[in-house]
Amino acid sequence: MLRITALAGGIGGARFLRGLLRAAPAAEVTVIGNTADDITLHGLHVSPDLDTVMYTLGGGIHEEQGWGRADESFAVMDELAAYGAEPQWFGLGDRDLATHVIRTQMLGAGYPLSAVTEALCDRWQPGIRLIPMTDDRVETHVVVAEPSQSDGPNERAIHFQEWWVRLRAAVPAQRIVFVGVDTATPAPGVLDAIEAADIVLLPPSNPVVSIGPILAVPGLRDAVKATSAPVVGLSPIVAGAPVRGMADACLTAIGVETSAAAVAGLFADLLDGWLVDVSDADAVPVVEATGVRCLAVPLLMRDLDAAAGMAGAALDLAGIAR
Ligand code: GDP
Ligand code: CA
Numbered sequence: 001m002l003r004i005t006a007l008a009g010g011i012g013g014a015r016f017l018r019g020l021l022r023a024a025p026a027a028e029v030t031v032i033g034n035t036a037d038d039i040t041l042h043g044l045h046v047s048p049d050l051d052t053v054m055y056t057l058g059g060g061i062h063e064e065q066g067w068g069r070a071d072e073s074f075a076v077m078d079e080l081a082a083y084g085a086e087p088q089w090f091g092l093g094d095r096d097l098a099t100h101v102i103r104t105q106m107l108g109a110g111y112p113l114s115a116v117t118e119a120l121c122d123r124w125q126p127g128i129r130l131i132p133m134t135d136d137r138v139e140t141h142v143v144v145a146e147p148s149q150s151d152g153p154n155e156r157a158i159h160f161q162e163w164w165v166r167l168r169a170a171v172p173a174q175r176i177v178f179v180g181v182d183t184a185t186p187a188p189g190v191l192d193a194i195e196a197a198d199i200v201l202l203p204p205s206n207p208v209v210s211i212g213p214i215l216a217v218p219g220l221r222d223a224v225k226a227t228s229a230p231v232v233g234l235s236p237i238v239a240g241a242p243v244r245g246m247a248d249a250c251l252t253a254i255g256v257e258t259s260a261a262a263v264a265g266l267f268a269d270l271l272d273g274w275l276v277d278v279s280d281a282d283a284v285p286v287v288e289a290t291g292v293r294c295l296a297v298p299l300l301m302r303d304l305d306a307a308a309g310m311a312g313a314a315l316d317l318a319g320i321a322r
Contacts, residue, residue, distance in 0.1 A: 001026070001027070002026065002028070002320065002321075002322060003028050003030070003193075003196060003197050003199075004020065004030070004199055004200075005032065005194055005199075005200050005201070005229075006020070006029065006030070006200070006201040006202070006203055007031075007032045007034075007133075007200075007201075007202055007211055008031050008032070008033055008049070008205055009034045009049050009203075009205035009206050009210025010037070010048055010066075010067060010210065011052055011067060011244065011245075012206065012236050012243070012244075012245075013031075013033075013034075013049070013052075013053060013205040013210065014052045015056065015066070015301045015307055016203035016204055016234065016310065017029070017031060017056070017057060017128065017203065018307055019301065019304060019305075019307025019308040019309070019310055020201070020203075020311035021057070021127055021128070022304060022307075023309075023311035023315065023322065024312075024322040027322065029127070029128040029129070030129045030197070031128050031129065031131070032132075032190055033047075033131065033132050033133060033214075034049040034133060034205070034209075034210045035049065035050065035132045035133055035213075036138045036140040036160070036178055036214075037049050037140060037161065037209070037210075038137075038139065039090070039139070039159055041092060042085060043104070044103070045100060045103050045104045046092070046100050046103075047103065047117075048067065048161075050117055050130060050132060051067075052066070053128075053130055054117075054120060054121055054126050054130060055068075056126075057124070057126030057127055057128060058123075058124025058125055059124075060095075060124060066244075068093050068096050069095040072093035072094065072095055072096065073094045073095075074091060074092075074093055074094065075094055076092070076097055077092060087162070089162070089166040090161060090165055090166075099120060112135035112187070112188075113134075113187070114131055114132055114135050114187040114189070117130055117132055118130075129193075131187050131188075131193065132187050133186065133190065133213065133220065134184040134185060134186060134217050135185075135187045135188075136180060136184035136185060137180050137184075138178055138179065138180045138184050138213060138217070139159060139160070139179045140160035140176060140178055140213060141158065141176075142157065142158055142160055142162075142163040142175075142177075143155050143156070143157045143173065143174045143177065144157075144167075144171045144172070144173060145174060155174055160209060164209075164246070168246065169249035169250070170249075172249070172252070172253070173249060173250070173252075173253035174253070175253065176212075176250065176253050176254065178216050181213060181216045182218070185218065185219070186217050186218075186219055186220055186223075190217075190220065194223040194229075195227055197227060198320060199229050199231075199232065199318050200224055200227060200230070200231045200232075201231075201232055201233070201234075201311075202231070202232070202233030202234065202267060202270075202271075203234060204235060204299065204301075204310075206247045207247065207251070207263045207266055207267075208251060208256075209250050211267075221270070225269060230272040230273065230318035231267075231270050231271050231272050232271070232272060232273040232318050233267055233273070233275070234275045234299060235263055235274065235277065235299060237258055237260050237263050237280075238279060239277065239279040239280060240258055240259055241258065242258070243299075243300065243301075259283065260276040260277065260283045261280075261283035264283070264290070264294070268290050271292045272292065273292060273314070273317040273318055274287050274293070274294045275294070275295055275296075275297055275299060275310070275313055275314060275317065276294060276295075276296050277297070277299035278296045278298055280296060295313065
């Protein structure tokens with residue numbers, strides 16, 4: 001049985017994983033999900049990336065949007081707004097809310113997030129094992145400049161979701177901080193899944209705020225470095241721009257160019273192979289010069305077949321039979 005372990009954020013990760021399940025239908029796939037986007041809203045614990053993976057693979061996702069539930073309504077949000085409840089910039093649909101209610105109840109009853117995630121996946125049957133990167137609280141915060149009144153602080157940290165969703169990442173980030181990560185420990189099963197894998201994949205997820213926090217959990221990056229499995233990644237940057245979203249704003253914040261080669265550089269200590277899009281063939285020799293095998297293949301997930309083709313190419317690059 002082929003054992004595949006992938007580190008994943010939300011939309012890019014989930015769409016790739018759906019292709020992976022088609023490319024390697026017999027594989028046992030473990031997904032280590034990013035939880036640093038998690039946020040408490042209206043008293044509820046929301047795990048956007050875990051839910052995007054669960055809904056996408058479980059058939060409940062809003063396809064065009066890429067997050068949230070299909071056939072969604074927003075009656076509860078409207079009622080909350082009528083009370084003036086904040087924030088109003090993060091939409092939680094009525095169907096989606098049920099997930100957050102269950103999650104919050106279970107966490108309140110003392111279950112760790114990993115057990116809660118397993119319970120939620122019992123319903124959705126995503127066809128993979130989904131494990132949060134950690135059961136500890138880790139939150140990505142973005143430090144932005146604040147026009148100061150002479151002697152006040154001239155910067156302020158806001159939750160990643162406020163920067164991404166409310167501000168559309170249009171306010172330059174000075175720093176991106178994973179609050180709590182230093183004392184976090186990998187969730188049960190995470191390190192084993194990396195060590196026992198036949199291949200470790202880095203899907204085309206946001207390198208800074210999706211893959212970044214996962215690798216920042218103490219012990220995790222070392223486990224990916226130490227595993228005997230080949231590690232292969234796919235570029236989320238195509239032709240010098242993110243395919244969707246504002247990953248360029250995140251890369252700028254950490255002083256990294258928005259290019260397929262520069263993103264590979266972030267993971268150079270881990271990678272055996274890296275796939276770039278055909279439009280980025282120039283990056284191939286640059287990446288290969290760092291000792292990482294690199295190939296240019298189509299990397300746009302226009303449909304499931306395209307995503308499956310990308311997953312197949314990643315397995316092929318590592319010489320993994322399926
Ligand atoms: P998020 O948590 O919902 O933002 O999702 P991820 O972190 O998993 O993925 C976001 C990244 O996916 C963005 O940086 C996009 O550039 C990338 N992405 C989205 N669609 C595609 C695609 O079709 N091809 C490639 N190569 N990258 C994609
Ligand atoms: Ca995310």
